[in-house]
Ligand code: HEM
């Protein structure tokens with residue numbers, strides 16, 4: 001690539017467009033949720049009550065904390081406080097890790113109880129409950145995958161800040177990485193009430 | 200970089216790779232090299248797709264078993280559809296010619312994200328390899344049709360899982376290309392190029408890019424769901440568990456109808472480039488052309504459910520979607536009328552690119568008009584899932600986008616390689632293709648009207664004659680394609696020097712050497728007129744605008 005060419009505005013525009021596509025990806029699942037909820041209010045509520053609200057809440061707090069770290073990291077880099085920025089980014093990676101660990105606890109509990117896609121227990125449940133759990137696993141699984149990608153990205157960014165590839169002069173990569181992490185957070189902000197709180 | 204000379208012996212970007220040999224291509228971030236990579240790979244897939252199509256047609260030459268078993272037949276039309284749609288017609292014009300010429304039309308040295316551009320091609324290649332691999336591995340080639348309708352796609356033991364992974368990856372590639380084009384169009388226009396001076400090709404690529412970015416993610420999630428259904432048995436579309444198979448169809452068509460515009464809009468852009476050049480006239484209704492592209496992209500996103508009139512939707516929904524479908528016809532008709540108006544009293548030279556453009560207008564109009572029959576629920580219910588539908592979409596996609604693609608080949612390859620093909624042979628090839636095409640697909644439309652269902656392996660003896668006609672048409676068509684390709688390839692390797700501007704075009708690519716140098720412009724141009732300014736050409740006074 002001819003590296004004399006640099007366009008931060010273009011890079012940001014590109015990232016925003018990409019985030020739109022991510023929103024739409026989850027959008028498909030939210031549409032399914034809305035329509036099936038409309039058909040199966042009762043079964044959806046029954047199934048939702050069974051989910052672990054405590055773990056869900058903890059995970060919400062964890063993700064928000066992660067977003068906070070990342071936002072701080074951006075201003076730290078702009079003020080040349082490199083070590084602080086690296087620490088904050090690694091903190092962000094940590095929140096991703098804890099989130100996924102909690103998810104692991106939550107899911108292994110469910111699976112232990114026989115609630116997983118295609119399980120014999122689900123087939124015996126009321127029509128509609130199985131769909132709820134299906135959506136639950138697909139949506140949260142996709143989100144979990146995004147947490148994993150996001151954490152990896154934060155790790156790479158921490159490395160770049162450390163080596164000076166990202167610095168107070170050039171930080172659009174960090175901003176974009178941060179935006180990605182905020183998106184992961186934002187999607188969760190929709191998932192949490194829909195699956196754990198509302199019904 | 201030295202100032203490039205204007206002879207064909209100077210190989211411009213073709214000769215000037217960063218790495219030696221093949222790596223200079225597959226690792227190149229030059230938009231033109233990536234464009235050619237796409238061109239070679241989409242053409243390869245097209246040829247595979249044509250062979251599969253010919254086999255389908257050969258099987259149908261007589262009732263009963265002719266060459267393959269019923270199962271193989273299902274696999275043949277599925278792979279034909281998947282390859283033609285996801286690997287040829289969607290990436291075809293935007294990824295190949297868009298990459299070649301979008302930056303040049305903007306007066307830029309490259310796209311905004313050159314490395315992402317290369318990554319898109321690698322994704323395309325991966326998707327293509329997986330799609331072809333799905334033929335030979337797993338439980339046999341997919342047999343669901345390219346639409347992957349549930350419940351069959353979830354239950355069949357054939358290699359659907361791999362095929363949907365391929366489609367997912369291809370979708371990702373398409374999104375990244377679209378994203379890159381949007382940002383490039385916004386950020387890298389040369390001084391003097393306002394929105395009113397974009398070429399119409401760029402306008403349609405821009406509209407297409409938005410559709411790619413906004414619709415493709417839905418396809419992503421849809422095929423991801425098929426994948427998860429098959430691997431994990433989630434049951435989101437399984438009525439026994441409360442799921443609804445119609446929901447699959449909605450999700451699928453929310454992408455796949457707009458995808459039709461990903462397929463056709465860039466083709467319209469190519470036609471809008473070719474016509475003014477060979478009529479030596481300013482394009483009629485520049486803004487109507489530019490905005491109708493956006494209008495098609497927008498209105499086209501609202502009409503997906505016209506594919507589902509017989510699926511059991513409510514009557515109200517049918518009425519609404521039918522109405523919306525008719526609305527899309529308006530901007531499409533605007534385009535057709537404006538092309539004709541541009542030709543009117545132009546000083547026309549019937550060179551091969553223009554012949555393809557004219558056949559585009561003719562065939563696309565037939566495709567569009569038969570589309571109205573499908574858009575009206577009453578008539579659709581009569582012909583749905585018959586060969587009429589297959590005839591219709593081949594008129595639109597092959598007669599439209601396919602012809603535009605061939606037109607683009609004949610129009611731009613002399614620029615890319617600096618050499619000219621044999622125009623007389625090209626004209627003959629065009630004629631053969633045109634005859635074969637109509638014989639093939641018109642027969643299929645008539646068959647459909649008489650009740651021959653699509654995707655059927657066998658048929659009643661009354662349908663034999665028309666089926667024979669269609670199959671013979673497919674051979675004529677294929678023969679024409681062979682002549683066309685051989686002529687083009689020979690021309691590109693050893694044709695006479697084409698010079699900088701063989702057609703007398705006014706857009707920016709004709710102001711730089713053929714083949715273009717690596718960074719396109721020695722100096723970024725400053726543009727002072729619109730792209731179709733023929734006011735200096737000698738024309739009959741009444742034709743001057
Ligand atoms: C020589 C070229 C071609 C021939 C002989 C051919 C022939 C056929 C035939 C016989 C069918 C099956 C109809 C049926 O299922 O009853 C078919 C289906 C199809 N063709 Fe083509 N075709 C050709 C080119 C193309 C092109 C260029 C495209 C891309 C735009 C295309 C896209 C499709 C699609 C999407 C289907 C539907 C497959 C399905 O039903 O799942 N074809 N074609």
Ligand SMILES: [Cu+2]
Pocket residue numbers: 455456459502503505506
């Ligand atoms: Cu449609």
